[in-house]
Amino acid sequence: MPTNLYRVQGPEGAIPFHQFLLTEKYDKLKTIASSLHKNVRNDNRDFSEQRKLCVKTGVITQAKGSAYVECGRTKVICSVFDPKEVPNKVEYAKTGELQCEFKFTTFSSIQRRGYTRDAEERQLCNELRRALEPAICRGEFANFEIQINVLVLENDGSVLATAITAAGLALIDGCIPMYDVITATSLGVYENKILVDPTYDEESLCLSTTSEGQSCGTVVLAYMKNLQQITEFAQNGSMDIFMFPEYVQTLIEKNCKLYTMVISTIRNDVAEHFKNQT
Known part of the structure; x- marks a missing residue:
């Protein structure tokens, strides 16, 4: 994307203000870490509790399907x-x-992002495509391609899992043949503590901690409930291999719970569609 020429540029040699907030960010992560040591999350959620979800389909009239x-x-x-x-x-x-595009808006995070695609967006794009390929009946579209665009308006953690769930809803809204409904959830591991659906600050804490002998990192799992198939598994950080069955089982259970909510949304959309037809 081209540079925004209408944006007022600062004088030469100006320093972005977010560089002066590093101390504040460090203090915030330190506060979150101390709360986790007391078995309390910063937003007062349980370790296994997901954040509230809001879902809406058909929001883009120019697209075949959107969510x-x-x-x-x-x-x-x-x-x-x-x-x-x-x-x-x-x-x-x-x-x-599948042609996927994953893009952050420039205002999606505290530090203003650039217009051109960076390494993080390319990595998330590849992971999104790998998650969706097993769920779509690609044999129905021989020699054809499907364009899937994801735009992140605000990033407060678990962005890949949210994008995969949104893409699955958009494919269903666009009447694209699929083998099953696909959902995704994520968790963070901080000193062997499992944090379901971590926020951006919790993810930063999990990825910045390098305690020896302690598991720290993030995990994203995309899942198809009826087929009982994992379509994508992405892990960052250093974790004990013996914790693998525990957090995989936790993510599958959360995906099954999310599946129920997605199916309810789809049923309501179908009922509303036929109601408008009559």
Whole structure:
């Protein structure tokens, strides 16, 4: 994306204000860490409690399917467009392709992001595509591609899991054939404590801690409940291998709970559609 020429630029040699907030951020992470040592989260949630979820489909009229998902303060909007032929493709492909785009708005976080794609966005885009490919009946779109765009309006943690859930809802809203409904949840591990649906500050704490002998990091798991299939598993940090069964089982249980909410939303949308037809 081009640079915004209408944005007022600071004088040459100016220092961004967020650099002066590093001490404040460190103090905030220190406060969260001390609260976790007392088995209390900063937002007063239980360790296994997810944030409240707000779901809305059909928010973009120009797209074939779209969805808006709000998980706490994390806000993600996803759009899906009609299948189209793959440009400049000579060989015949039996399965269709997914073209995913994952983009943060410049105002999505405290530190203003750039307009061009960075390494984090490319990594999240690849993980999003890997999660969605097993859920879509790509054999129905031979030599075609489906465009999926994800835009993060605000990032307050668990952004990849929220984006995967939003993309699954957008595909259903666009009547794209799928094997099953796909959902995703995430957790953070801080000194062997499992934090379900971590906030941005909790993720920063989990990824910045390097305590010897302690497990710290984040995990994202995408899941199809009816097929009992894990479509994507992404882990960052250093964790004890013996904790693997525990946090995988926790994520699967949270995905099953999220699946019930997604199915309820889809049923309400279908009932409203037929009600408007009559």
